[in-house]
Amino acid sequence: MARIFEYFVVCGIGPEIRTVDGNKGYHGTGCFYLPSLLDQYPPSDHTLYPPPPPQLPTCVLPAGVELYSSGFDSNDPSTFPRSYPIVLTEGDGSKIYVSCISFRDPVCEDIAEAYHIQANSYAEKCICLVSRLPSFRVLRSALEELFALCFSPNGSSKPLWDVIAHMVSSVPLPTPGKERVLFAIDSCLLSVESPPVDGLPHVDISFQPLVQCLDVDNLMRLFTAVLLERRILLRANKYSLLTLASEAICHLIYPFRWQHVYIPLLFFSGVDYIDAPTPYMMGLYSGVDTSTLSMDGVVVVDLEYNRITTSEEIPPIPEPELSFLRGEITKLLYPNVIGIDEMNTGIWSVPEHYPKSGAKQWGEDHDLQLRLIFLKFFATLLSGYRNFLENGATNVFNTQAFLKKRSRATNQPSEPMIAQFLDSHGFLDYLERGLGSDENSNNLLDKLQDAMGRGQNPMSILPSSSVEPEILTVSDSDIGLSGSGGKYTYDRFPSNIRTEEQEEKRKQILAAVSNAFEYSGRHTPSKDPLADALSPLERAAERERMVLDIKVKLQGLWLRLLKLGATDDPLSSFEYGTILALIESDAEGIGGSGFVECISEHIHSGWHCQLTDEQFIAVKELLKTAINRATSRNDWLTIRDALEVSSDMYKKDNNNVPDYVQRHLISLSIWEELRFWEGYFDHLMEQSSNKSANYASLVTAQLVVLASHMAGLGLPDNDAWYMLETIAERNNIGSKQFIKIRGFLSHIQQLRNGYWGISSMKAQSVLSLALPSPHSKDVNDEDQQPAEATGVGRNWVQSMFTRNTTSRSSSFNRVRRWTSDGGNSANENGTPRKQDLTTGGQKKLQTNVRILRGHNGAITALHCVTKREVWDLVGDREDAGFFISGSTDCSVKIWDPSLRGSELRATLKGHTRTVRAINSDRGKVVSGSDDKSVLVWDKQTTQLLEELKGHDGPLTFVGQLCTHALR
Numbered sequence: 001m002a003r004i005f006e007y008f009v010v011c012g013i014g015p016e017i018r019t020v021d022g023n024k025g026y027h028g029t030g031c032f033y034l035p036s037l038l039d040q041y042p043p044s045d046h047t048l049y050p051p052p053p054p055q056l057p058t059c060v061l062p063a064g065v066e067l068y069s070s071g072f073d074s075n076d077p078s079t080f081p082r083s084y085p086i087v088l089t090e091g092d093g094s095k096i097y098v099s100c101i102s103f104r105d106p107v108c109e110d111i112a113e114a115y116h117i118q119a120n121s122y123a124e125k126c127i128c129l130v131s132r133l134p135s136f137r138v139l140r141s142a143l144e145e146l147f148a149l150c151f152s153p154n155g156s157s158k159p160l161w162d163v164i165a166h167m168v169s170s171v172p173l174p175t176p177g178k179e180r181v182l183f184a185i186d187s188c189l190l191s192v193e194s195p196p197v198d199g200l201p202h203v204d205i206s207f208q209p210l211v212q213c214l215d216v217d218n219l220m221r222l223f224t225a226v227l228l229e230r231r232i233l234l235r236a237n238k239y240s241l242l243t244l245a246s247e248a249i250c251h252l253i254y255p256f257r258w259q260h261v262y263i264p265l266l267f268f269s270g271v272d273y274i275d276a277p278t279p280y281m282m283g284l285y286s287g288v289d290t291s292t293l294s295m296d297g298v299v300v301v302d303l304e305y306n307r308i309t310t311s312e313e314i315p316p317i318p319e320p321e322l323s324f325l326r327g328e329i330t331k332l333l334y335p336n337v338i339g340i341d342e343m344n345t346g347i348w349s350v351p352e353h354y355p356k357s358g359a360k361q362w363g364e365d366h367d368l369q370l371r372l373i374f375l376k377f378f379a380t381l382l383s384g385y386r387n388f389l390e391n392g393a394t395n396v397f398n399t400q401a402f403l404k405k406r407s408r409a410t411n412q413p414s415e416p417m418i419a420q421f422l423d424s425h426g427f428l429d430y431l432e433r434g435l436g437s438d439e440n441s442n443n444l445l446d447k448l449q450d451a452m453g454r455g456q457n458p459m460s461i462l463p464s465s466s467v468e469p470e471i472l473t474v475s476d477s478d479i480g481l482s483g484s485g486g487k488y489t490y491d492r493f494p495s496n497i498r499t500e501e502q503e504e505k506r507k508q509i510l511a512a513v514s515n516a517f518e519y520s521g522r523h524t525p526s527k528d529p530l531a532d533a534l535s536p537l538e539r540a541a542e543r544e545r546m547v548l549d550i551k552v553k554l555q556g557l558w559l560r561l562l563k564l565g566a567t568d569d570p571l572s573s574f575e576y577g578t579i580l581a582l583i584e585s586d587a588e589g590i591g592g593s594g595f596v597e598c599i600s601e602h603i604h605s606g607w608h609c610q611l612t613d614e615q616f617i618a619v620k621e622l623l624k625t626a627i628n629r630a631t632s633r634n635d636w637l638t639i640r641d642a643l644e645v646s647s648d649m650y651k652k653d654n655n656n657v658p659d660y661v662q663r664h665l666i667s668l669s670i671w672e673e674l675r676f677w678e679g680y681f682d683h684l685m686e687q688s689s690n691k692s693a694n695y696a697s698l699v700t701a702q703l704v705v706l707a708s709h710m711a712g713l714g715l716p717d718n719d720a721w722y723m724l725e726t727i728a729e730r731n732n733i734g735s736k737q738f739i740k741i742r743g744f745l746s747h748i749q750q751l752r753n754g755y756w757g758i759s760s761m762k763a764q765s766v767l768s769l770a771l772p773s774p775h776s777k778d779v780n781d782e783d784q785q786p787a788e789a790t791g792v793g794r795n796w797v798q799s800m801f802t803r804n805t806t807s808r809s810s811s812f813n814r815v816r817r818w819t820s821d822g823g824n825s826a827n828e829n830g831t832p833r834k835q836d837l838t839t840g841g842q843k844k845l846q847t848n849v850r851i852l853r854g855h856n857g858a859i860t861a862l863h864c865v866t867k868r869e870v871w872d873l874v875g876d877r878e879d880a881g882f883f884i885s886g887s888t889d890c891s892v893k894i895w896d897p898s899l900r901g902s903e904l905r906a907t908l909k910g911h912t913r914t915v916r917a918i919n920s921d922r923g924k925v926v927s928g929s930d931d932k933s934v935l936v937w938d939k940q941t942t943q944l945l946e947e948l949k950g951h952d953g954p955l956t957f958v959g960q961l962c963t964h965a966l967r
Contacts, residue, residue, distance in 0.1 A: 002173040004138070004181070004192060005131055006049045008146075008164045010039040010493065011057040012125035013065050013107060015509040017115060020064045020269050024584055025513075026115040032064030032268075035126070039496040041164050052130060053088055053096060058793035060086060060100045060126045062239070062267040062285065068122045071104045079104060083144060084239035085136050087247065089262045091799045095132075099139035101147050102126040106492045114510040125493060133173060134247075136204045138192040142167065145185040155489035156186055161496050170474050176202075177463065183474040196463045198442045200371055203251050207370050208362045209241055210248040213303040216329050220322070223374070225299045225314050226253055228420045229260060229279040233295075235286045236303040239265055242283030245303055250281075252374045255445045259425040267793050274298065318415035321381050328373045332366065372458055379448045381418070386446065389431070397431055399423065508574040516581035551594040554579065558598045562615060570618035583625050592626035593638040599645045609648045611661075616651040620664045631670045636679045639670055643680075647712050662712040671713055677706055677723050678730075700737045703728060704744055711748040721745060 014036030018024050035057040042048055053059075073079045081103035088096040105125040107117055127147065129139045146164065149156050156163060167185060174181045177196030182189060195202050213236075214222060225232055226249055236242050246264035250257075261280035266273070268288050273280075275293050284290070286304060299310040317325065388402040399422045403414045421427060434443055447461040498506070561575040570576050582591035599619075603609060611619060623642050630638035646662040653659045670676055684702040703724055710720040724741060 003048075003168065004133055004135065004171050004173050005129055005142075005168045007052050007128075007130040008041045008168050009037060009052055009056060009060075009128040009130060010125065010496075011035045011060055011128065012038055012105065013067075013111065013123045014038055015111060015114075015506050015513075017111075026117055029067045029069065029121075032066055033123075034058070035061040035065050035124075038125075041161065041168055041496065043496075043499075053090070053796070054792045055796035056088070056098070056128070056130075058267045059088060059265065060098060060128050061102065061124060062265055064268070065124045067107065067117070067124075068104055069118070069120075071106065071122045081147065082239070083140060084265075085140065085243045086239070086265045087243060087262070093259075095134070097131050097134050097136065097139065099129045099136065099143045100126050101128075101143055103147075103493075108495075110506075110510055114513045127493065133194065134202055134204055135192055135194075138190060138204070141190055142185060145188045145190070149186050150490050150493055153489065155487055157487065159488050160490065160494055166476050170476075172472065172474070174469075174472070178469055179472055180469040181472045181474060184476065193469055199463045200368075200444065201251065201254060203247075203367065203371075205244050205247055206362070207248045207252075207367045210245045211329075211333060211370070213241070213245065214301075214306055214308075216326055216333070218301075218306060218308050219329065220317060220325060221308050221314055222249060222299075222301055223252060224317055224417060225310075226250075226258065226281065227256070227424065227426070228314070228417070229424050229426065230310075230312075230314070231274075231276070231279055231298045232281045232301065233274055233298050234264075234281075234283040234301045234303060236283070237286045239285065241303055242285070246281060246283055251371065253426070254371065254375065255378070255443065256426040256430050259429055261797070263797065270793060270797055273797050315415070315417040315420065317417060318410070318412070320410075321377055324380065325373070325377050328376075329370070332369050332373065375444065375448055376452070376458060378445055379452060382445070383449065397422070397427075505572050508572070509577055511574060512577035512581040515578050516584070547590055547594070550582065550590050551597065554582065554591070554594045555598050555601075558595070558602065561618065562611075564615070566612075568614075570614050571621070573618075576618050576622070579622055580625060583622065583629060589630060589633050589635050589638060592629050593635065593641075595622065595626055596638055596641045596645060599649070600641060603645060603648055609650060611649055611651045613651055616649075616659075616661065619649060620661050623661060624665060624668065627665065627668055627670060631668070636676060637683075639676065640680050640683060643709055643713075647709060660712060662709070663714055666714045671710075671715055672719070674723050674726060677710075678727060681706060681727050696733050696737050699728070699731045699733050700740060703741050707741065707745045708748060711745065711751075717745070717749050720749075 012035055013033060016024075016036065017026050018034045019027055020032045020034055037052065037057050040052060044051065068079075071079065072081075081101055083099075083101045086098045086100060088098065090096065102124055103126075104122040107121045107123050111117070112119065112121060127143065129143045131139055146160070146167075149163065150160050163185060167183065171183045171192075172181060174193050176194040177199075180191055180193040182191050184190070211219065222232070234242055234245055236245070243264040246262070250262075258281060260278065261276070261282070263270075263280070264283045266282045266284050268285065271284065271288055271290060272293070274282065274284070274290060274295065286302075295311075297310065297312045299308065299312075299314065301308050316322065384405070385397070385402060388398040388405075390396045390398055399419070402422070403419060406418070407414055434446075444461055448458055451458060451461055557575045557579050561570060561573065561579070564570055564573060564575070579591075579595060583595060584591075623646055627639055627642050630636075630642070643662065643665075646665055647660060650658040650660045665671075681702055684705055685698070688698060688702065706727070707720065707724060710724075721742070724745065725738075728738060728741060
């Protein structure tokens with residue numbers, strides 16, 4: 001049975017403290033810190049619902065967590081708890097409704113001790129109820145009762161988390177229009193119900209805040225901007241006002257829906273998303289500075305001062321609908337016809353200065369009337385729209401004919417506001433939802449148009465409420481069993497009982513922090529006068545002892561990290577956390593250099609360098625951190641040593657091919673700096689043991705070493721060659737050596753690209769050619785720190801900006817032509833153009849690589865085949881014009897290049913080698929083998945016909961059975 005409440009969640013300061021800027025550790029009371037998810041019910045191992053959104057902590061505490069020296073003070077309003085709702089939108093457009101209460105709560109003793117936080121400190125904490133039902137009032141009431149019960153001097157009859165568990169797991173979702181559910185929290189009785197599905201959508205908010213903040217004209221301007229899908233930014237000094245106003249305006253555009261990014265309360269660190277070019281509706285606290293943003297074209301709605309500003313004109317609502325809408329809203333707000341726009345007093349003092357004679361206080365009836373006014377507006381504006389739907393292969397609305405009909409009816413030229421609205425995603429989505437679906441029978445807009453045409457009361461379209469709902473009572477059988485009177489009182493919000501695994505992980509994290517403080521305290525300059533009295537020689541000896549101590553500890557931690565069992569998670573282990581803390585907290589770089597030195601010594605002692613998948617991720621993250629810290633100190637030696645050990649450590653991928661740690665370091669910026677590679681080259685020259693060798697040969701040999709590392713990192717060919725060429729020119733080597741280096745670099749780049757595909761650094765143009773790695777998990781977290789809340793929040797926003805809208809536009813001929821990511825390397829019919837296979841055409845070879853959706857490996861050839869050729873491979877089919885591609889999972893993939901878009905149609909089974917290319921001219925399949933020879937297979941019998949020996953490079957293209965090899 002579905003439940004009203006999906007989760008009860010507590011967010012605040014966790015054992016891993018990080019500022020909103022990403023700096024780890026505690027930095028005083030003047031900083032804001034990233035919130036963490038501290039507790040939840042149901043627990044994380046349940047299977048009832050999907051887990052809470054990862055961005056939830058960042059969104060419920062949008063400013064971050066601040067620490068204070070004092071808690072609640074009845075004489076200081078700034079210390080009072082705050083109650084507010086928020087709405088989260090997932091990537092598919094579904095909404096999650098959250099009620100929040102934030103308050104000051106004492107910092108946990110173990111966290112304060114580990115981070116050396118002042119005793120009796122307080123931090124912002126937020127308790128939340130999460131639901132898929134937009135019942136804001138019951139969510140708020142239930143949460144406030146739990147909060148009051150926690151801090152009540154009378155206490156509760158049950159432990160607080162038992163009360164929470166009963167409420168979350170026992171209160172069912174009421175049947176719309178038929179049931180009312182009654183439940184109790186201790187001695188407080190609450191109820192919830194849902195309106196019938198054939199009426200207006202369920203709204204459990206008041207529209208009064210919106211109409212109090214904006215006068216009639218500004219309300220209509222905001223309404224128009226939403227209809228035309230502009231970029232809209234709401235500003236207010238109250239979190240709750242931002243959410244309530246955003247939800248209200250979204251309900252006023254019913255039966256249309258906002259189709260774009262929707263964040264009623266934007267977390268403060270996401271302010272740069274306001275400059276996004278796509279439509280959005282966001283709410284931002286008025287205290288956040290936006291002066292550095294361009295704000296070009298953004299409709300800024302200041303709810304505090306009844307002001308709307310934008311650099312782009314918002315076309316007005318046409319007549320006669322404009323006069324109708326303004327008049328009806330004014331009548332509803334002020335029956336004595338005093339316009340709110342004529343009042344110059346404050347927005348909150350309007351009701352007192354202008355009492356509504358004979359009018360009731362704003363209530364649910366006013367909300368319903370306001371919604372019906374806007375629905376009648378749409379009924380009038382779109383009068384007769386159903387006559388302009390063209391029913392054919394696709395349902396298309398004839399916009400031009402509708403506009404011409406309206407112009408004749410109103411005797412006015414076509415209005416830009418209506419034309420833009422009819423072209424909006426919201427209008428197209430409405431047509432798609434209504435035509436040929438069950439929603440068409442419940443279309444209130446059509447019902448209202450028909451009722452108005454017959455002269456009936458608009459209220460007649462709404463379902464009758466004469467039938468009383470059935471009452472369902474949820475009782476708690478445990479109440480009263482523990483004796484009379486309250487027995488459970490709290491001076492802070494209690495933590496839920498942790499599992500042994502959770503408790504052990506928490507202890508490991510805090511122990512790592514304590515160890516980091518201990519080590520940093522040892523080599524931080526002492527304020528002790530006795531320590532200052534040490535001679536330089538004694539200080540040096542003390543430092544050497546400290547360095548040796550750290551290295552010994554690192555060696556032990558490193559060896560224990562490699563010995564973790566198959567069921568252990570290295571990223572959550574004590575060893576990983578302590579090594580990471582030593583690297584990050586060490587200002588002199590002893591932790592980072594010592595860690596790299598431990599790995600190097602282990603390799604030299606005979607270690608085979610193979611890692612498990614879990615160890616691989618942990619080592620990769622530790623090396624990234626060490627290199628980043630070394631970069632900030634210009635510690636070139638540590639960077640060089642880390643690069644070298646990364647080229648030795650590897651794991652085996654699904655195809656049993658070594659995947660080296662080095663390939664996963666490409667996101668670091670240090671590899672773009674020429675001075676690093678120059679310093680590395682100078683070091684190699686100094687360390688070269690073959691001093692008597694020819695100078696040009698010696699330089700070439702060391703440049704080959706650099707080229708190997710560059711290719712291992714995945715550095716783009718043009719960037720790598722520029723740096724190699726610069727260093728080579730500086731050392732005056734001859735043209736033959738230049739050719740040799742160029743050839744070697746091209747060869748190893750081709751070897752690497754043949755398996756992994758083309759890599760990209762910082763979002764360069766080559767990104768469009770980059771192929772996905774088989775290690776999708778590793779690639780996805782390549783540039784992220786584990787459990788970094790800011791990254792989670794930003795990724796969530798990015799997923800909303802890239803939400804897939806294919807389904808809603810398919811019925812209206814908004815079909816995107818299938819195009820190759822290879823750009824100009826393919827003709828319009830999809831066949832590859834003839835390519836330059838000379839030595840000078842190396843870069844052109846790379847542009848032959850393309851991406852097909854659903855293809856999980858590097859595509860090295862693309863060939864358009866006929867129906868007969870497909871029959872030879874997979875049997876008789878009616879389709880023709882397929883693409884065939886080879887993949888790293890040793891199978892032949894056949895793709896459909898029709899307008900449906902690169903759909904996988906068949907796979908040739910029984911192929912045991914990695915396919916490099918296919919030639920259909922002689923009825924043969926040509927493939928590359930692991931030993932670089934060319935294999936020719938019979939397409940019908942799949943027998944090996946011949947093997948071309950002496951092929952010294954990967955097969956990169958087959959047209960007329962031509963190959964390109966570096967000799």
